[in-house]
Amino acid sequence: xxxxxxxxxxxTADVEARERFAGRAETDRVLRGAGCAEALVLTTCNRxxxxxxxxxxxxxxxxxxxLLRKTDMTDNKPHQYAVPFYRYEDARCVQHLxxxxxxxxxxxxxxxxxxxxxxxxxxxxxxxxxxxxYLHRLFQRAFxxxxxxxxxxxxxRGSVSVGSVAVDLAQKIFGKLSVCKVLVLGAGETxxxxxxxxxxxxxCDLRVSNRSTDRAHELARLVGGRAIPFDEWPEQxxxxxxxxxxxxxxxxxxxxxxxxxxxxxxxxxxxFIIDIAVPRDVDPxxxxxxxxxxxxxxxxxxxxxxxxxxxRQQIAAAEAIIAEHVADFVDSISRGLNRISRIxxxxxxxxxxxxxxxx
Amino acid sequence: xxxxxxxxxxICFLAAVVHTVIELRGGVxxxxxxxxxxxxxGFIFQTAFLSIRGHALGRCPxxxxxxxxxxxxxxVALIYxxxxxxxxxxxxxxxxxxxxxxxxxxxxxxxxxxxxxxKVSANPWLEFHASISIVAYGAFALACIAGVMYLVQxxxxxxxxxHSIFYHLPxxxxxxxxxxxxxxxxxxxxxxxxxxxxxxxxxLPHVQVVAAIGVWLLYAAILQGRHLRRLAxxxxxxxxxxxxxxxxxxxxxxxxxxxxxxxx
Numbered sequence: 369x370x371x372x373x374x375x376x377x378x379x380t381a382d383v384e385a386r387e388r389f390a391g392r393a394e395t396d397r398v399l400r401g402a403g404c405a406e407a408l409v410l411t412t413c414n415r416x417x418x419x420x421x422x423x424x425x426x427x428x429x430x431x432x433x434x435l436l437r438k439t440d441m442t443d444n445k446p447h448q449y450a451v452p453f454y455r456y457e458d459a460r461c462v463q464h465l466x467x468x469x470x471x472x473x474x475x476x477x478x479x480x481x482x483x484x485x486x487x488x489x490x491x492x493x494x495x496x497x498x499x500x501x502y503l504h505r506l507f508q509r510a511f512x513x514x515x516x517x518x519x520x521x522x523x524x525r526g527s528v529s530v531g532s533v534a535v536d537l538a539q540k541i542f543g544k545l546s547v548c549k550v551l552v553l554g555a556g557e558t559x560x561x562x563x564x565x566x567x568x569x570x571x572c573d574l575r576v577s578n579r580s581t582d583r584a585h586e587l588a589r590l591v592g593g594r595a596i597p598f599d600e601w602p603e604q605x606x607x608x609x610x611x612x613x614x615x616x617x618x619x620x621x622x623x624x625x626x627x628x629x630x631x632x633x634x635x636x637x638x639x640f641i642i643d644i645a646v647p648r649d650v651d652p653x654x655x656x657x658x659x660x661x662x663x664x665x666x667x668x669x670x671x672x673x674x675x676x677x678x679x680r681q682q683i684a685a686a687e688a689i690i691a692e693h694v695a696d697f698v699d700s701i702s703r704g705l706n707r708i709s710r711i712x713x714x715x716x717x718x719x720x721x722x723x724x725x726x727x
Numbered sequence: 728x729x730x731x732x733x734x735x736x737x738i739c740f741l742a743a744v745v746h747t748v749i750e751l752r753g754g755v756x757x758x759x760x761x762x763x764x765x766x767x768x769g770f771i772f773q774t775a776f777l778s779i780r781g782h783a784l785g786r787c788p789x790x791x792x793x794x795x796x797x798x799x800x801x802x803v804a805l806i807y808x809x810x811x812x813x814x815x816x817x818x819x820x821x822x823x824x825x826x827x828x829x830x831x832x833x834x835x836x837x838x839x840x841x842x843x844x845x846k847v848s849a850n851p852w853l854e855f856h857a858s859i860s861i862v863a864y865g866a867f868a869l870a871c872i873a874g875v876m877y878l879v880q881x882x883x884x885x886x887x888x889x890h891s892i893f894y895h896l897p898x899x900x901x902x903x904x905x906x907x908x909x910x911x912x913x914x915x916x917x918x919x920x921x922x923x924x925x926x927x928x929x930x931l932p933h934v935q936v937v938a939a940i941g942v943w944l945l946y947a948a949i950l951q952g953r954h955l956r957r958l959a960x961x962x963x964x965x966x967x968x969x970x971x972x973x974x975x976x977x978x979x980x981x982x983x984x985x986x987x988x989x990x991x
Contacts, residue, residue, distance in 0.1 A: 525894050541884065543898035635956050638899060655885065658959045667887045674889055 369502055373461040374431045375417030378475050380452040389416045389435040399434050402426055406500040408493040412485045414475050421502040428453050459698050465506060466690045469514040478523040478679040483514045513693045520689060521682040526675025530668045534642045535565045538610055541640050541661060546570040551608045553577050553601055554615035555587040558644045562612050563591045577601040605630045611641045613649040623651040631657060729779045736772030737831045739765050743824035762820035770804040777801060787854040792982045793840035800830040802865025810869060822872040853927040860920030864978060866913030867971045873906045874967035881961055903960045906967060907953060914946050938977045945970050
């Protein structure tokens with residue numbers, strides 16, 4: 369039996385090419401018709417991949433043809449697919465899937481969404497009976513490997529986008545965000561995204577203040593908060609725990625001089641300020657005040673880069689875990705095939721194909 | 728024989744330290760299982776040592792500086808085992824183990840395990856006073872460790888330089904709540920210890936009493952400052968470190984003077 373993976377990813381093809389081959393719900397079955405004993409299509413925004421098991425070799429062009437959208441099918445012929453499909457077989461296919469499931473092949477190294485997508489693809493193929501014993505074992509092992517990589521290394525540690533860094537930091541300071549009071553100053557798009565991220569992690573007391581009252585009311589409605597008149601925001605500073613600011617003010621709105629008196633009444637409560645305005649709304653020296661943690665767009669970006677660097681440092685450790693599992697998986701598959709061969713008294717039928725390949 | 732048990736205990740704590748260092752150097756840190764297991768095992772050996780020594784002496788093993796240090800290390804491990812999991816401060820084990828290794832290592836190396844020349848009769852009040860005071864020191868030690876954790880995290884948040892350990896530290900506010908509770912626990916036990924000292928039926932050396940009350944006042948001031956919201960959390964954390972250093976110096980002084988000028 370030949371295990372293979374044919375696909376396109378953000379490494380090899382642009383989004384236009386990927387969307388042409390995004391496949392359809394019934395693709396698994398179509399692929400089985402093309403000669404695959406087992407087939408599974410993994411489609412995400414960054415990749416379109418077919419994992420298959422077959423007795424005879426199924427060509428890349430045949431697979432591409434099955435994946436092609438119906439609308440493209442009429443005016444395209446298999447040989448015209450000048451798209452850089454990659455193809456991995458046997459051990460390399462196993463290794464590739466383990467890397468994909470562990471997030472090592474993702475655009476953002478260590479992201480965990482791909483594991484959920486792989487599980488969903490597996491479930492869908494299993495329901496349509498497109499998955500047999502080989503892909504079943506392969507994917508179950510891939511899920512195990514991904515879990516092990518996640519728990520044994522720091523590959524998923526830290527956030528790599530500005531919004532999630534801000535929310536993570538808020539959680540590191542306050543623990544539960546449900547008890548935090550948040551003031552959104554300036555109702556721009558980035559503040560809205562950050563406020564939504566905070567809400568998604570439990571923040572429920574949001575106040576929005578903006579020069580345009582209508583926009584403040586609109587954003588307050590969107591994030592489930594309440595609008596505050598713009599001239600009242602300074603008084604809010606003694607109550608709130610998190611301040612997200614992104615106004616278009618030319619001069620800093622918050623300075624050590626106007627913030628220090630407010631802080632005297634809240635000495636045991638930290639204040640986390642996320643300043644995403646350019647030019648900045650908060651004087652950088654505010655960070656020197658006791659209990660104040662000020663992050664501007666550059667420092668958030670810097671934290672995101674530190675996290676990414678930390679994740680990259682973990683790639684070697686993750687690869688080592690994967691290599692160990694690839695060797696073990698290939699060995700167990702070979703042993704399984706040998707057993708089947710002995711039982712059916714056809715010694716060289718299928719076992720040799722895997723053993724004699726590049727394994 | 729009892730020293731061998733203590734060496735084994737120290738090795739357990741040392742294993743936790745080495746494990747932490749290796750993991751931090753590799754950028755991977757899983758503080759939960761190994762550290763708790765190593766500290767737990769070390770604690771069992773500590774308990775065995777104190778039990779053997781106590782039976783041999785026929786009283787609570789607090790007759791010289793060596794035993795006092797071991798009892799202190801045992802108290803630190805005990806409070807960690809009680810408080811660490813309760814407040815999900817698993818990383819505290821990574822900070823607790825080095826402190827215990829330091830205390831026990833010093834006790835084992837320094838020539839301080841000398842038998843008291845005068846056989847002091849066992850006095851329940853004296854034993855209660857000594858043991859409860861040292862358990863209070865254990866709570867202060869844990870508050871000091873939590874303080875160090877707070878300061879490490881606060882520094883990283885201020886400078887925007889987040890290292891691997893940052894992601895394993897508990898949230899600042901949780902850590903501060905733990906510091907406050909440990910301070911209250913230590914303060915209550917220490918107060919009991921001081922009060923019971925007046926019931927021992929022995930004359931109390933003035934210097935020791937003044938120093939002990941000085942430490943009590945220092946912790947009272949920290950708690951009062953915290954209660955009245957006069958002290959910022961960072962200062963409370965720093966004062967926990969200073970307070971424990973002062974308490975440790977006092978403990979040394981008391982034990983040393985008790986050995987050089989034993990009470991009749």
